[in-house]
Amino acid sequence: MFSRIFQSNYWDNSWKNFGNGIAPKCQNNENESPEDKIKPDPLDPKNIADSIIRLEELKKASLSKTKHDSDEVLEQALSILRHTESIISSIRRASVGMVSEDIEAQTMISSVEDTPKAVKEWLAATFTKQIFGRRQAVEPPKFRSIVQAVRASMYVDKITRKTSQAPVDVSPATLMLQDQLNNWDIDVFKYDGLTGNKPFRGLFGEVLRRYGLVKRFKINLHNLENYCALVENGYNLHGNPYHNAIHGADVLITTHNLISSTGFASWMTDIEILALLFSAMIHDVEHTGTTNNFHICTSSPLTIMYNDRSVLENHHISSAYRYLDQPDSNPFDKLSKDDFREMRGIAVEAVLGTDMSAHFTQIKNMQNALFNPSTVNRNTAMTLILHCADISHPTKTWGLHKKWTDNLMEEFFCQGDKETSLGLPNSPLCNRTETLVPESQVGFIDFIIVPSMNLLGDMFDALLLLQNEEANATGTKSVNYKKVDRPWDNRLSENRKRWKELVTPKDETPVTPAVNGRVKEEETESVKEKVSHPPTKKNSTTDQPSSRKSSSQRNSQTDAPSSLNGGPKILEEDPKTVSSPTATGQSAAVVGACP
Numbered sequence: 001m002f003s004r005i006f007q008s009n010y011w012d013n014s015w016k017n018f019g020n021g022i023a024p025k026c027q028n029n030e031n032e033s034p035e036d037k038i039k040p041d042p043l044d045p046k047n048i049a050d051s052i053i054r055l056e057e058l059k060k061a062s063l064s065k066t067k068h069d070s071d072e073v074l075e076q077a078l079s080i081l082r083h084t085e086s087i088i089s090s091i092r093r094a095s096v097g098m099v100s101e102d103i104e105a106q107t108m109i110s111s112v113e114d115t116p117k118a119v120k121e122w123l124a125a126t127f128t129k130q131i132f133g134r135r136q137a138v139e140p141p142k143f144r145s146i147v148q149a150v151r152a153s154m155y156v157d158k159i160t161r162k163t164s165q166a167p168v169d170v171s172p173a174t175l176m177l178q179d180q181l182n183n184w185d186i187d188v189f190k191y192d193g194l195t196g197n198k199p200f201r202g203l204f205g206e207v208l209r210r211y212g213l214v215k216r217f218k219i220n221l222h223n224l225e226n227y228c229a230l231v232e233n234g235y236n237l238h239g240n241p242y243h244n245a246i247h248g249a250d251v252l253i254t255t256h257n258l259i260s261s262t263g264f265a266s267w268m269t270d271i272e273i274l275a276l277l278f279s280a281m282i283h284d285v286e287h288t289g290t291t292n293n294f295h296i297c298t299s300s301p302l303t304i305m306y307n308d309r310s311v312l313e314n315h316h317i318s319s320a321y322r323y324l325d326q327p328d329s330n331p332f333d334k335l336s337k338d339d340f341r342e343m344r345g346i347a348v349e350a351v352l353g354t355d356m357s358a359h360f361t362q363i364k365n366m367q368n369a370l371f372n373p374s375t376v377n378r379n380t381a382m383t384l385i386l387h388c389a390d391i392s393h394p395t396k397t398w399g400l401h402k403k404w405t406d407n408l409m410e411e412f413f414c415q416g417d418k419e420t421s422l423g424l425p426n427s428p429l430c431n432r433t434e435t436l437v438p439e440s441q442v443g444f445i446d447f448i449i450v451p452s453m454n455l456l457g458d459m460f461d462a463l464l465l466l467q468n469e470e471a472n473a474t475g476t477k478s479v480n481y482k483k484v485d486r487p488w489d490n491r492l493s494e495n496r497k498r499w500k501e502l503v504t505p506k507d508e509t510p511v512t513p514a515v516n517g518r519v520k521e522e523e524t525e526s527v528k529e530k531v532s533h534p535p536t537k538k539n540s541t542t543d544q545p546s547s548r549k550s551s552s553q554r555n556s557q558t559d560a561p562s563s564l565n566g567g568p569k570i571l572e573e574d575p576k577t578v579s580s581p582t583a584t585g586q587s588a589a590v591v592g593a594c595p
Contacts, residue, residue, distance in 0.1 A: 177206050184257055184487045185397045188250040197236070199249040200228035204281055207256050211265065213274050217335055224331035230323040234285040241407040241414070243287035248280075254389040255280035262460045262484040267467055268382075271339050275346035276382050280389060282320035283351050287312060290415045292355070293427060310355040317351040346379055353383035354390050359448070362387060366455055373462040381459060388456045394441070394449045394495050395488035401495050409437055438502035445496045453488050460484045 170178075173194035180186045192199045205224055208214050214221070235245035255276060259265045265273060288295070288302075292311045295303045306314040321344070324330045332340060353362060366384055369376045393404035409429075416430030429435050461483050468481040 171202075173202055174206075177202060181206065181210070181253065182257060182260065184254075184261070184395075185400065185491075186253060187400065188246055188253060189400075189403065192246045192249060197245065198229070198232050199245055200231055200252075200281060201225050203249055203252060204228055204277070207252065207277055208274070210256070210260070211270070211273050211277075213270060216270050217274065217332065217339070219331045220333060221331075223328055223333070226326070226329040227323055227331050228281075230326060230329060231282055231285055231320070234319055234323070235287070237286055238289050240287060240289035240411055242404070242411040243284050243289060248282070248284055250393070251283060251386075251389045252277065252280040254392050255386060258385055258389060258456070261487070263464060264385075264460050264484075267463055268378075271342050272346060272378065272382060275343040276350065276386065278343065279347045279350040279382075279386055282347075283316055283354050283386060283390065284312075285316050286319045287316070289411050290418070291427060292357070294415055294419070297424060298422065310352055310357075313352045313355045317348055320347075320351075346382060349379045350383045350386045353387050356391075359387070359452075363452065363455060366459060370455075370458060370462050373466045376459070376463060381463065384456060384459065388452050391449060391452065392488070394445050395453060395491045397491065398495055398498055401491075405437065405441060409435070438499045441499045442496060442503060445492055445499070450492060453486070453492070457484060457486045 171194070173191060176186075176191055176194060188199070191203075195202065205214070205221065205228075208219065213219065231248070232245050235243075235248050259268065259273070259276070268276070294300075295311045296308050300311075302311050302315050324332070332343070335343065362380075362384060366376075366380065369380065393401050395401075396404075412427075412430045412435070413432045416426045416432060419426050419430065429440060464484065465481045
């Protein structure tokens, strides 16, 4: 019997049956129970676990009777089944998470009697949330998904080593990328200068090659270069000091480092990695240098087009996909329809997730999901990665962070100048003479960046630990999980300290601050007794002079709390009151700048 088991025809038929949901087993019809004749669910991990048990018993029974090569075949079969069990468990859990959000409504619609099928489909498509950009959960796992699982352990080494296929004529920009692409503190300003303000043409292709995605998806390199040129022109369309191609390149590099240095790329599929990197590159293309709220208050054409909802974010993703329709500018034309649809679904959700008005909702949702990591939605996880990369400049060295802050504040002040010329009140942090930069940055780090980056690290740890436990349970892997490194912690602590020193100069006795670091009028007399110079002295340590407002003026102002600085998007809110923490731990109302 054992000799017959290892005949090629038997194994061909057995594995063919396994693909149809029937596990390979000994052909012994006399002992076959009625339940063995029932075709099991191919997505049920229990059936694959039963197959493993059967094969293990078969191996024990054949140890003394079979040859070494037969034993090796069984070992390989066991290994394949363990891998399959692990990946199908993950696929099924993720699928359940994707469809559970609106399952009750869809079930109700499908259960309605005496209703044509077309009407039910229309109701489901119109009045329930659909799985946008995702394959349906009932679709069986494809072979490429299993291959991805087998390759997972090889990812980190692959993406962290330098590219070996360097061009013959290596430019200084290419050499810098090969040497420093995996460096958390890479000087993207220097890299942009080496490229002649054309950072994406070499960068995006190099990043994709690190993950093997150019070959995997047959990306057209000629079209890729044309597309990157369109993206660069889009970023530089309005001459923004901050939201330009350098910022886009920085977010792309940071996103790459977040998923590679932590090993999180092993948790992602190939199409997810491609979609996330693409989203990082195009996430702010054609940014106008003004906030969503400015567009709403001025009734700009973009506001009319996108109905006041995530105006700029919708414009970014729309522009990026319009570029793909340009002649010879679609590098993804070889992707299958399913892959392209999934990539677009991830990109749309991730870019819309960079709307800072959704920041606290996004953070809260992930915090709740991490109580049970197996329920974390994959798109939600990738959206958080891009969101954190977008606001990550305080996690870099002081020199880089300071330069980013200066550029950002200049962009804010330019918006303030436009508002003044239009007779509009200045938006928060857009007044050149009254904005206190150090105070705002301390608050931004304390209440936005630190909680966000801590949560991101916790998400990495939770999902990778879960992946590791599943691998150990199935015998695929046996390694003790080590928490991810967090290079941003030291940088945040150092940068906060530097800003804090600017808030309270060493040669000045600290005074009791009010909200946003301004001295209360009623405390002026006591302060005069403690310091030798008047409290109305301007803060010479800031880039712009600051003015002290009276108590009545402060009560009537609509400036945003200092904790919400860090980019125009952070200030974007509907003209409704939104509660959020301030630098003093109190709550304040972030209001729009509409007259």
